[in-house]
Structure formats: structure tokens, C-alpha cells
Amino acid sequence: MGGKRRKPPAGRSSPTIRDVARRAGVSPGTVSNVMIGVRGVRSDSRLSVMKAAEALGYKSNHMASSLRRGHTRTIGVVVPDLSNEFFSGLVMHWEAQAAKAGYEILVVSSGDNPDIESRRIQSLIARRVDGLLIAAARDDFGAAPGFPATLPPAVLVDRASGHKRFDTVSSDNVAAGYEGTSHLIKLGHRDIACLTSADSHVHLRDRVRGYRKALKDNGLSGRERLVIGGRSVDACRVAIEREFRLPARPTAIFATTFFSTLGAIKAIHAFDIALPKDVSLVAFEHSEWMTVFQPYLTAVAQRRDELAANSWSVLIDRIASPHATFRRLKIPITLSIRESARPVSN
Amino acid sequence: MGGKRRKPPAGRSSPTIRDVARRAGVSPGTVSNVMIGVRGVRSDSRLSVMKAAEALGYKSNHMASSLRRGHTRTIGVVVPDLSNEFFSGLVMHWEAQAAKAGYEILVVSSGDNPDIESRRIQSLIARRVDGLLIAAARDDFGAAPGFPATLPPAVLVDRASGHKRFDTVSSDNVAAGYEGTSHLIKLGHRDIACLTSADSHVHLRDRVRGYRKALKDNGLSGRERLVIGGRSVDACRVAIEREFRLPARPTAIFATTFFSTLGAIKAIHAFDIALPKDVSLVAFEHSEWMTVFQPYLTAVAQRRDELAANSWSVLIDRIASPHATFRRLKIPITLSIRESARPVSN
DNA sequence: GCCAGTTCGTAAATCGTTTTACCACGGGCG
DNA sequence: CGCCCGTGGTAAAACGATTTACGAACTGGC
Numbered sequence: 060m061g062g063k064r065r066k067p068p069a070g071r072s073s074p075t076i077r078d079v080a081r082r083a084g085v086s087p088g089t090v091s092n093v094m095i096g097v098r099g100v101r102s103d104s105r106l107s108v109m110k111a112a113e114a115l116g117y118k119s120n121h122m123a124s125s126l127r128r129g130h131t132r133t134i135g136v137v138v139p140d141l142s143n144e145f146f147s148g149l150v151m152h153w154e155a156q157a158a159k160a161g162y163e164i165l166v167v168s169s170g171d172n173p174d175i176e177s178r179r180i181q182s183l184i185a186r187r188v189d190g191l192l193i194a195a196a197r198d199d200f201g202a203a204p205g206f207p208a209t210l211p212p213a214v215l216v217d218r219a220s221g222h223k224r225f226d227t228v229s230s231d232n233v234a235a236g237y238e239g240t241s242h243l244i245k246l247g248h249r250d251i252a253c254l255t256s257a258d259s260h261v262h263l264r265d266r267v268r269g270y271r272k273a274l275k276d277n278g279l280s281g282r283e284r285l286v287i288g289g290r291s292v293d294a295c296r297v298a299i300e301r302e303f304r305l306p307a308r309p310t311a312i313f314a315t316t317f318f319s320t321l322g323a324i325k326a327i328h329a330f331d332i333a334l335p336k337d338v339s340l341v342a343f344e345h346s347e348w349m350t351v352f353q354p355y356l357t358a359v360a361q362r363r364d365e366l367a368a369n370s371w372s373v374l375i376d377r378i379a380s381p382h383a384t385f386r387r388l389k390i391p392i393t394l395s396i397r398e399s400a401r402p403v404s405n
Numbered sequence: 406m407g408g409k410r411r412k413p414p415a416g417r418s419s420p421t422i423r424d425v426a427r428r429a430g431v432s433p434g435t436v437s438n439v440m441i442g443v444r445g446v447r448s449d450s451r452l453s454v455m456k457a458a459e460a461l462g463y464k465s466n467h468m469a470s471s472l473r474r475g476h477t478r479t480i481g482v483v484v485p486d487l488s489n490e491f492f493s494g495l496v497m498h499w500e501a502q503a504a505k506a507g508y509e510i511l512v513v514s515s516g517d518n519p520d521i522e523s524r525r526i527q528s529l530i531a532r533r534v535d536g537l538l539i540a541a542a543r544d545d546f547g548a549a550p551g552f553p554a555t556l557p558p559a560v561l562v563d564r565a566s567g568h569k570r571f572d573t574v575s576s577d578n579v580a581a582g583y584e585g586t587s588h589l590i591k592l593g594h595r596d597i598a599c600l601t602s603a604d605s606h607v608h609l610r611d612r613v614r615g616y617r618k619a620l621k622d623n624g625l626s627g628r629e630r631l632v633i634g635g636r637s638v639d640a641c642r643v644a645i646e647r648e649f650r651l652p653a654r655p656t657a658i659f660a661t662t663f664f665s666t667l668g669a670i671k672a673i674h675a676f677d678i679a680l681p682k683d684v685s686l687v688a689f690e691h692s693e694w695m696t697v698f699q700p701y702l703t704a705v706a707q708r709r710d711e712l713a714a715n716s717w718s719v720l721i722d723r724i725a726s727p728h729a730t731f732r733r734l735k736i737p738i739t740l741s742i743r744e745s746a747r748p749v750s751n
Numbered sequence: 752g753c754c755a756g757t758t759c760g761t762a763a764a765t766c767g768t769t770t771t772a773c774c775a776c777g778g779g780c781g
Numbered sequence: 782c783g784c785c786c787g788t789g790g791t792a793a794a795a796c797g798a799t800t801t802a803c804g805a806a807c808t809g810g811c
Binding site for chain 1: 418419475
């Protein structure tokens with residue numbers, strides 16, 4: 060009762076720049092100048108502002124500031140699946156970059172579903188992220204009917220390499236396929252199965268292209284054995300097991316995805332095939348558990364740190380100059396020769 | 406030259422509620438009412454507003470709205486390390502919860518360093534997150550001198566279980582230790598090494614307490630063999646290798662962390678010990694690669710989905726009623742009996 | 752002592768939304 | 782007919798920061 064207020068105080072909320080100004084005996088504008096220092100402030104007022112802010116525990120309201128300045132210093136990150144080590148690795152690198160540059164990242168996952176992806180991106184747009192780092196669900200990213208007509212600056216990472224309307228940063232997947240296959244050929248293998256998860260994405264098709272090219276360069280074009288498993292470990296296992304039942308079993312397997320690596324190992328165990336004695340395996344990706352797996356897997360691995368660092372800086376450049384021509388970066392891959400691929404034994 | 410403008414238009418930025426209002430021939434207030442529908446709007450004006458919004462591609466500016474409404478519908482998530490599958494799993498579950506409830510999550514990682522953690526939390530506060538989900542770097546979370554005096558509603562997850570000033574949700578780590586150990590005892594083991602990464606955190610100490618309790622309940626108190634490795638795979642490996650050099654080698658190992666699981670396996674391989682013939686192993690956590698590892702590891706695993714779901718709802722409750730008494734939830738763990746623990750063989 | 756130039760403080764406008772306070776209109780009722 | 786009430790529209794005041802425009806005080810040079 061008593062004086063009538065417009066707004067109930069709702070407990071005690073954070074101190075504002077006005078509170079600081081009042082306490083320091085200056086105007087809000089001056090406080091602002093102390094905080095972000097675009098203009099000179101006499102050292103005595105500066106000091107009293109700092110003291111007042113300290114005493115009140117003042118933290119600038121980032122939303123208010125963003126609203127006025129027209130940018131949020133937030134980058135939206137869209138990945139298919141955070142439980143996938145490759146993507147969580149990327150996210151971690153990006154987060155480190157962001158922290159260093161005074162940004163924050165807003166992570167959403169799409170479950171590899173273009174509809175969900177589109178919805179999650181809408182909400183990132185509503186939050187006015189300054190840029191977008193996207194591992195797209197599909198190669199034709201942005202083509203669906205309900206898709207937002209204008210996007211903030213965005214770069215496509217890992218997937219949809221070479222997209223016409225965006226910067227892209229991805230591994231050199233053709234090289235990945237080529238190097239993995241060549242390694243097996245050099246070891247004398249002629250019957251090399253290439254196990255992949257799908258043929259729906261460029262990055263996967265590129266790996267297969269690399270495989271084909273390596274066969275061709277070594278006069279092995281006729282010996283192609285492409286096995287398309289599916290998007291799960293067990294689909295890959297089943298597919299390669301079919302291959303194992305054939306009269307001429309492959310002497311080597313090149314797994315071009317992480318799932319297919321797991322599927323291949325499962326199948327090898329199920330068929331009691333000795334790895335690497337009876338079959339050689341080139342795996343895809345690296346992961347800490349591989350250090351306890353026997354034999355230590357020879358593998359092609361993407362360079363997550365470089366992928367993340369390059370895509371970050373391409374995005375920052377894009378934000379700075381929205382009309383520059385698109386860039387398409389290919390990051391080299393790493394072939395780590397270890398124990399699971401051996402010279403062919405017949 | 407020409408008319409002087411206050412602000413250069415900076416390209417074309419997003420349409421505002423005013424643009425929609427103008428185009429629909431109504432006032433901004435009416436547009437707002439159409440959008441969030443707190444008051445009735447006649448159906449003809451409603452329609453023209455919708456049409457205008459559609460035509461302009463209007464997306465509400467979330468920052469402006471947050472500023473006015475006093476909440477952001479974003480939850481800050483603080484984890485030590487996203488490349489750890491346990492945490493990325495939690496984050497993914499939280500993200501799903503958030504999406505369902507119309508929230509977004511802001512993920513930061515602390516690298517298990519209290520200073521970084523504190524700084525990252527400061528920046529989450531500046532962004533005025535509505536709540537915080539924290540896997541704390543240390544048990545005395547919030548005690549450091551520079552720590553913000555007041556925090557938004559927060560719940561401590563996994564770590565720092567039972568903290569005095571926060572809600573906590575964590576696994577029943579004593580049960581985890583107890584069940585893992587009991588399983589080995591039931592198999593006849595008397596010489597059980599308990600391998601852990603550190604004794605600096607309650608959640609780790611609780612697992613050891615469970616181990617001790619299981620020994621005690623079975624009259625084995627004198628046979629305690631606690632091995633404290635360190636916070637890396639190799640530190641754990643080295644520690645357990647020391648144990649292997651002792652005259653009486655343990656017949657079973659209970660690894661109480663993911664790192665120590667990996668370290669134990671590495672040591673077992675290095676010493677050419679047959680697993681599970683010569684030594685039994687109870688591992689910690691579950692991960693997809695375990696399905697291709699031989700023998701299939703018997704393991705104690707935390708229930709990430711329940712941890713995430715419960716901590717989420719505790720946080721939402723806390724936001725709704727800031728003054729309710731603290732809750733301390735313990736989530737049961739799962740013991741999956743598989744092949745790496747066998748009856749003792751002498 | 753005066754003028755130009757610099758420094759720094761302040762008031763007020765602004766960002767885009769939500770919400771309050773007010774008003775106009777029309778219908779129902781005594 | 783006059784009143785009351787419900788409905789729905791609008792103008793304007795927030796939210797909390799930044800920034801512009803202005804002016805006061807001071808400096809230095811002549």
C-alpha cells in the first residue's frame with residue numbers, strides 16, 4: 060500500500076548502468092565510456108566509476124548492449140550429433156576460438172534431419188547470431204521450401220563441400236580415400252573392399268572417388284568392391300558380412316567412416332577372421348580408445364583442429380566483408396600407419 | 406551529399422515489428438499481440454498482420470524481447486571438457502530438453518580449471534542466462550575470492566554432489582563403487598585393486614567409499630588395495646603397472662573412472678596379462694567402441710539421460726521458485742555384466 | 752585578454768520489443 | 782434513452798545500454 064508503482068521490483072535484479080552512475084555521481088554515458096573506453100574519461104571519475112561498479116557487482120547487460128550495437132558477438136553452431144566425437148571435437152575447438160575472441164557459441168544439433176536443422180537455425184536467427192558454423196544435414200543445404208531467405212554470414216563445415224552459395228571448409232576427402240587405398244595397394248593388396256555409410260553426401264562420395272582413383276592409378280579398376288553399409292554400425296556390419304560370405308573374400312578393408320570402422324571390426328570378430336593376419340584394415344578417424352585396441356588401427360584421420368581454426372577464421376572474414384567471393388578450403392588429412400594393415404599374405 | 410542521416414542504414418537489416426505494423430496498417434502493439442497472443446485481436450487485423458510478417462520475412466528480435474521481458478530463455482551449461490563422451494552426452498540430452506521447452510543452451514567449457522570456470526560463468530551472467538547447469542571443476546565451487554556473489558538459479562551436476570549452497574544432481578557414486586566391487590567379490594575375488602584418478606573430488610571419493618564398504622561387508626577390510634593414478638590415461642597406466650610388479654598381483658581391477666579404465670587396459674596389454682583369464686576388470690562408463698572391444702567389458706555406467714533429465718527439471722523448478730529448499734538427487738547407476746569379469750581362477 | 756582548440760561531462764535519442772493506460776465503439780439492459 | 786461493460790486498437794513508457802550533439806571548462810598562443 061502507499062505509493063503506487065508502475066512495476067513491482069521483483070526481488071532485486073542486477074544493478075544497471077544507472078545505478079552505477081548514481082553511486083559514482085556521474086551520468087550513465089560516462090560510465091559507459093569508462094567500461095568500453097571509446098572516449099577519454101578523467102582519471103578521478105574513472106576511479107569512482109570503477110569503485111561503484113565493483114561495489115555494486117555491476118555486470119553489463121549484454122542483451123541491451125547487443126540491441127544497441129547491432130551485433131551479439133555470438134556464433135551459432137549447428138552440428139548433426141554432439142555425441143559423435145568428431146563433432147564434439149570441432150565444437151570444443153570452436154569454443155576455445157570463441158572464448159579467445161570474446162565470442163560465445165550457441166550450439167544446436169540437427170540429428171541430421173533437414174527439418175529440425177531448419178527450425179533450429181530459425182531460432183538462431185531470432186537470437187541474431189553474428190554468424191553460423193554449420194555441418195549441414197544435406198548437401199543441398201538451404202534448398203528446402205521453408206528455409207529462411209536470408210541468413211547471417213555462414214560457413215559450411217565438413218559437409219556440403221563446394222556449395223554454391225556459401226563458404227565451405229572441409230577435409231580433402233578425395234585425398235583421404237586415395238591415401239587410405241594407396242597404402243593398402245602398396246602393401247600388395249588387390250582385393251580391397253571400400254566400406255562406406257551412404258552415397259548421399261559429397262564428403263562420402265569424395266572418399267569413394269579417392270578409392271577409385273587409387274585403384275585406377277594402379278591398374279586395378281576392375282577390382283572395385285564398393286560396399287555401401289548404412290548410417291549405423293550394424294548396417295555396416297551386415298553389409299560387410301555379406302562380402303565375407305562371397306567366395307573371394309577381400310584381403311583388405313578400407314572403412315571410410317567411423318561407423319563403418321566399427322561395423323567392420325564387429326564383422327571381423329563375428330567371422331573369426333584374424334586382424335591383421337587374414338585381413339587388413341584401414342580405419343577412419345582417431346579416438347582415444349584406439350590406443351587400447353589391438354591391433355593398433357592404421358587410420359585416416361581428419362584434422363579437427365585445422366578444420367575448426369580455418370572455418371572460424373573464414374567466418375570472421377566473411378562477417379567483416381559480406382560481399383567477398385566465396386572461399387572453398389580443403390584441409391589435408393593424416394594417414395597414421397600403425398598395425399592393422401599388413402602386407403598381403405599369399 | 407544530400408539529406409543528412411543520423412545513422413547510415415548499413416545494408417538492409419532485418420525487418421522490425423514497426424515495418425510489419427506499417428505494412429499491415431496497424432500499430433506495433435497490435436502486431437505484438439498477434440505474435441504472442443496475450444490479448445484478443447480481431448481476425449481481419451490478425452490476418453493482415455500475418456500476411457505482412459510473412460511477406461517481410463519478419464523474425465522477432467529475441468534480444469529486444471528478452472530485454473523487455475526480463476528473461477532470455479537460455480540456459481548456460483558449464484562442463485569441464487566437451488571431448489569427454491560423458492559430458493557431450495549430457496550436453497546433447499540437455500539440448501534436446503531445451504529445444505522441447507523453447508530454450509537454447511549456451512555451452513562453455515572450463516578445462517577443469519576453476520579460474521577459467523569463473524570467467525566463463527561471468528560471461529554467461531553478462532548474457533543474463535535464466536539458469537545454469539554446472540559440472541563443477543572443484544567441490545568447493547563458488548568459494549574462490551573473485552567469484553560472483555550472486556548467481557542465477559543453478560544446479561550442480563555430476564560433481565560437487567551435496568554442495569551446501571546449490572541443488573545437486575549426481576549419480577549414486579557410493580552404489581557405483583559398491584556394486585562394481587561386490588560383483589567381483591561374488592565371483593570369488595579377494596585381491597581387488599581399486600583404480601581411481603584422484604582423491605580430490607567427492608564423486609571419486611564416493612566410489613572408493615563404496616569399494617571399501619563392499620570389502621568391509623564381506624570381511625575383506627584388510628585387503629584394500631587403493632591405487633590413485635592421476636587425471637590422464639597414462640598416469641593411471643603407470644600406477645596400476647606398479648601394482649602389477651608387486652609379488653601378489655591383484656586378481657581383479659575395479660576401474661572407477663573412464664581414464665583409469667583405459668589405463669588399466671593399456672597396462673594389462675603391456676604386461677601381457679590375459680583378460681579376463683588372469684585378471685578380471687570392471688570398467689567405468691559405457692561407450693560405443695566397447696561393442697567392438699574384446700572381451701566385452703563388464704562395466705558400471707552412469708545414466709546420462711536420467712542425470713540430464715533430472716537436473717533439467719530441478720533447474721526449471723528452481724527458476725520457478727528461487728527460495729525452495731535445496732534438493733540433492735542421487736541417480737542410480739547401472740552394472741552391466743558382460744565378459745571381462747570372471748570367477749577367480751585359483 | 753581573447754580566440755581557437757581540446758577534453759570531458761551530460762541530456763536525450765536510439766535499438767526493437769512488450770505492456771500499460773487510455774479511448775472508441777457497439778451491444779445489452781433497465 | 783442513458784449507462785455499463787467488454788472488446789480491441791493505439792500511443793507512449795518502459796527494458797538497459799550506446800552514442801550523438803551540445804556545451805562547459807580549460808589550455809595555449811599571440
